[in-house]
Amino acid sequence: MTGSVSTRRKTLARFGELAPVVRLLVVTQLLFNIGFFLVLPYLAGHLVEDLALAGWLVGLVLGLRTFSQQGLFLVGGTLTDRFGAKPVILAGCAVRVAGFVLLAVSETLPGVLAGAVLTGFAGALFSPAVEASLAREAGPQLRGTAFAMLAVCGQIGAVTGPLLGALVLTDFGLACWVAAGLFVLIAIGHAWLLPYRPGEHASEPVLAGWREVFGNRVFVVFAVAYSGYLVSYNQLYLALPSELRSVTGGEAALGWLFALASLIIVFGQLPTTAIARRVLGPGRAVAAGFVLMAAAFAVVAVPLPGLLPAVLLVVLLTLGQMLAVPFAQELVPALAGERRLGAHFGFLSSVGGVAVLIGSTASGAVLGLGPVAWLLLALVPLGGAVVLAVLVSRGVLVR
DSSP states (O other), X not given: OXXXXXXXXXXXXXXXXXXXXXXXXXXXXXXXXHHHHTTGGGHHHIIIIISOOOHHHHHHHHHHHHIIIIITHHHHHHHHHHHOHHHHXXXXXXXXXXXXXXXXXXXXXXXXXXXXXXXXXXXXXXXXXXXXXXXXXXXXXHHHHHHHHHHHHHHHHHHHHHHHHHHTOOSHHHHHHHHHHHHHHHHHHHHHHSOOOOOTTTTSOTTTTHHHHHTOHHHHHHHHHHHHHHHHHHTTTTHHHHHHHHHHSSOTTHHHHHHHHHHHHHHHHHHHHHHHHHHTOHHHHHHHHHHHHHHHHHHHTSOOOTTHHHHHHHHHHHHHHHHHHHHHHHHHHHHTTTSOHHHHHHHHHHHHHHHHHHHHHHHHHHGGGTHHHHHHHHHXXXXXXXXXXXXXXXXXXXX
16 A cells, blocks of 8 residues: 555656646646536437437447547647647637537437537547647656556546536536536637647648558557457447446436546556556556456446446456556557657547447447347457557567
């Protein structure tokens, strides 16, 4: 216990070593996630209960939202390499405001689809800009600390958003309006505080870096394997609410389970990252995280009482995320040769977005199959773990 506290204090102390722009980008994640998680955990329930959409349509809407974000990260990353992070982040905030407003006022499938797509595309703009800037500004020695801090601040926002939705904003439309207002404030703050850095490839054609990214075969294989994480994580918005409805008849526990996941990351991410770096190393830590994600789905197929399967799903999936995500983000610049970080971070998430579009629609259709559905879901991260383990054995996943 004392060792964990000491590790956390040492890592927190290193936060002061980060450049001011890195600290700003890390804290930004807190505000982004408050607004995002104020709405997204309750979107599936809104589609089912308020709009009476079929299960496969709910999966399609959620999949398109994720695809418009993760699947289009390559666009946001490429624009970041060309124009710099600040204008891309501000544009993303404006698009997300428009998406939340549409979700607030729409009562038909086309309007909801448009709002979901805009909300997702906004993330495709600002997220790769933040990640690429963070990797570049932090430098090789402090990237691990910076991305671990990014995860912690993001989860503080992730626990705050769902709790606000569960305890304060009982109306889905009102939650969307509040989230839109928050992103207006975020945009104003970033226009004032975020320094402008010219794009590192400003003089080159917008699409010039795509050939370089696609030609990096090891990175492409890594990105395909890593896409299993995004498919798995997306099940918190589709499979988890389905499990809760089947057990309790509602989603009252959803906000608390999101809070549990966030608290585990807030208090456990920093020591977990430090210990895993010493014991496993970045590559093995990513593969081990995927094994835990597979176990998270497999355990739900076991007949256990009450909410225990849902709790184990959240805990194991969160632990897998804590192991895999910061180290995967840390490995990207090395695999990219420190070039075109926006495009490489964007491609990493774009591959995941394509996988989520397919996986979300498929999982929405099979969730009624009981234990078989959960075993099928477990195969996705398990396959990623196998590929990542092969890359580790060949010595390519080194920092």
